[in-house]
Amino acid sequence: MATTLDDLRGLFALDLTDAVLTCGGCGASTELRAHDLYPDAPALVVRCPSCTAVVLRFGTGGGRVRLDLSGTRLLTVTAPSAG
Amino acid sequence: MAVVSRGFHGRGRRDGRLPPGQRDIGDGFPVLTAGPTPHTPLEEWDFVVQGEVDGLHRWTWEEFRALPHEPVTVDIHCVTSWSKFDTHWSGVSIDTVLEGVETAAEYVVAFSDGGYTTNLPLEDLTGGQAWVVDTYEDEPLAPEHGGPARLLVPHLYFWKSAKWVRGLALTSFDEPGFWETFGYHNYGDPWREQRYAGD
Numbered sequence: 001m002a003t004t005l006d007d008l009r010g011l012f013a014l015d016l017t018d019a020v021l022t023c024g025g026c027g028a029s030t031e032l033r034a035h036d037l038y039p040d041a042p043a044l045v046v047r048c049p050s051c052t053a054v055v056l057r058f059g060t061g062g063g064r065v066r067l068d069l070s071g072t073r074l075l076t077v078t079a080p081s082a083g
Numbered sequence: 084m085a086v087v088s089r090g091f092h093g094r095g096r097r098d099g100r101l102p103p104g105q106r107d108i109g110d111g112f113p114v115l116t117a118g119p120t121p122h123t124p125l126e127e128w129d130f131v132v133q134g135e136v137d138g139l140h141r142w143t144w145e146e147f148r149a150l151p152h153e154p155v156t157v158d159i160h161c162v163t164s165w166s167k168f169d170t171h172w173s174g175v176s177i178d179t180v181l182e183g184v185e186t187a188a189e190y191v192v193a194f195s196d197g198g199y200t201t202n203l204p205l206e207d208l209t210g211g212q213a214w215v216v217d218t219y220e221d222e223p224l225a226p227e228h229g230g231p232a233r234l235l236v237p238h239l240y241f242w243k244s245a246k247w248v249r250g251l252a253l254t255s256f257d258e259p260g261f262w263e264t265f266g267y268h269n270y271g272d273p274w275r276e277q278r279y280a281g282d
Contacts, residue, residue: 041117042162042242042262052119054198057265062279066266 014077021046022074025053029074032056100158101166102273108165114227115163117261121196121226121247128231130180130215131250134192137185144231148217150175155214157237159244160273172235174216177208180251188253192260193234196247201260202269203236203243205253212238215248240271240278 022029028050035055038045043059043066057068069075101107125144132140142150155172191208194200207213213236217224224230229246236243242262263269268277276282 036119038117040113040115042115042267043265045117047118054118059265062266062282064266064279068265 014080016075016077018078020076021048021055021072022076023048023051023053023055024071024073025055026051027073029076100168102160103276104278105160105164105166105273108167111165112167112228113161113163113165115161116227116246117199118197123196123231123247125231129249130232132180132184132253133250134252134254135186135188136253140180140184147175147215147232151179152218153214155216155235155237157235159237159241162240162242162267162271162273162278166273171220172214172216173218173221174214174232174235176211177213177215177251178211180215181209184253186253188255190254190257192252192254192258193243193245193248194250194252195245196249199245199247199261201234201243201245202258202263203239204257204270207236207239208251212236238272240268240273242267243271 017032019032020029021032021035026048028048030049032046034049036047036049036052038047042061043057045054046056046058047053048055053071055071057066059066128144130142130147152173152175155174156169157172158166158168159170160166189205190202191205192200192202213234215232216235217230217232219225219228224233229248232248234243234245234248257269259269266280268280268282271277
């Protein structure tokens with residue numbers, strides 16, 4: 001069955017705090033909650049605990065939600081049906 | 084040349100020193116950081132001007148300290164909405180740093196220990212508008228505030244005043260930096276409240 005853009009609705013309905021992120025820099029796979037978090041910057045900055053590279057940025061300022069995953073090679077989340 | 088802003092006597096917004104959407108933080112000086120604080124030994128520290136210039140210009144810490152310093156008293160404005168009046172710094176004017184540097188570049192990327200970058204028009208760093216400062220309130224600049232040296236560009240939001248700065252890359256093309264690639268305004272004028280792209 002083809003994957004469509006509509007399937008993204010399901011992705012962002014999931015609880016990403018349980019996600020495992022694979023760092024685009026060093027390749028380490030780590031649970032999101034085990035990363036180094038810098039919440040006091042203008043936005044949340046999440047760094048790889050192995051190499052300190054930025055893997056995720058998340059911000060809600062200015063009436064917009066911003067998510068940057070360019071430092072993440074792979075985001076893995078357990079599907080609801082598998083839980 | 085000393086650069087001294089107008090005196091502040093508790094008048095706050097009334098004398099026009101508080102940009103729109105900002106609040107006076109008073110004696111506080113919040114530490115906002117997007118990563119671990121670097122602790123580069125001074126014997127390994129240098130400051131460079133590179134990119135589209137006539138060769139690499141480099142100063143060791145001792146050489147940088149020997150450059151003419153000047154006192155600077157300015158108001159600073161953080162994009163997270165706090166402003167701080169009459170901060171006292173000492174540092175080297177970018178005009179001094181760029182003396183003798185031949186370039187046709189119009190843009191600068193300031194880069195720092197830890198990988199932080201921010202981009203600015205070159206004309207916003209010259210003409211007595213910007214410094215590399217190593218002293219805050221008569222003390223060596225603390226690491227949490229960007230020591231041993233940070234950029235100071237007080238007429239723009241404070242994310243442009245890169246902590247832990249190690250150099251300037253001069254370029255012909257504008258290359259968005261760390262926050263500018265995340266939806267923050269490319270220029271960041273607090274008086275026009277340019278917080279986010281499109282503001």
